[in-house]
Amino acid sequence: MGATKWSTAFGAAGLVLVAVAASATAQGQTPHARLxxxxxxxxxxxxxxxxxxxxxxxxxxxxxxxxxxxxxxxxxxxxxxxxxxxxxxxxxxxxxxxxxxxxxxxxxxxxxxxxxxxxxxxxxxxxxxxxxxxxxxxxx
CATH class of the missing domain: 2.60.40.2020 (Immunoglobulin-like)
Structure with a gap:
């Protein structure tokens, strides 16, 4: 399993942390977020x-x-x-x-x-x- 990248997004709901699986990208797949x-x-x-x-x-x-x-x-x-x-x-x-x-x-x-x-x-x-x-x- 590959490393996990974290990004932050600010919106109406406040701060949201989103994890995106880097291994999915490496395998040619579109990464999907997990909240x-x-x-x-x-x-x-x-x-x-x-x-x-x-x-x-x-x-x-x-x-x-x-x-x-x-x-x-x-x-x-x-x-x-x-x-x-x-x-x-x-x-x-x-x-x-x-x-x-x-x-x-x-x-x-x-x-x-x-x-x-x-x-x-x-x-x-x-x-x-x-x-x-x-x-x-x-x-x-």
Missing amino acids: AGRMVLTNADNGRTVPASSGGDVEIRLTHTRERGFTYTWTAPQSADSAVLGHASDATYPSGDATAVFHAASPGTATVTAQRRCLPDPGSLCPLLVETWKVTIEVK
């Missing part, structure tokens, strides 16, 4: 398979993007197997961001998905495209 027993996944984790500990929480934080007169927004993430990864909370925001928290309830594998949709500026038309964000969580 006090809670794994945090973001847009960059799309397509990944990640381990989680039974009894822990998995938080998903998806952020909107804006490009060429379009805002791409997210639906609330959903677990495909609530027995493995139970829903604790979710929220969508006017900005287009979406969050969810799941509890790793029992050993097994569950996928979490969310959809990214386009919202056009006035006078623009969006491409008819819906993208899916997907992560596979292996609870041990």
Whole structure:
């Protein structure tokens, strides 16, 4: 196991310490943050398979993007197997961001998905495209 890097972030909630596993980067994986027993996944984790500990929480934080007169927004993430990864909370925001928290309830594998949709500026038309964000969580 590689070294752990610590970074600090100041926000509305105050000081937050975030541990990022350097070994994940070395193995070509997108590192995901762990906050006090809670794994945090973001847009960059799309397509990944990640381990989680039974009894822990998995938080998903998806952020909107804006490009060429379009805002791409997210639906609330959903677990495909609530027995493995139970829903604790979710929220969508006017900005287009979406969050969810799941509890790793029992050993097994569950996928979490969310959809990214386009919202056009006035006078623009969006491409008819819906993208899916997907992560596979292996609870041990």
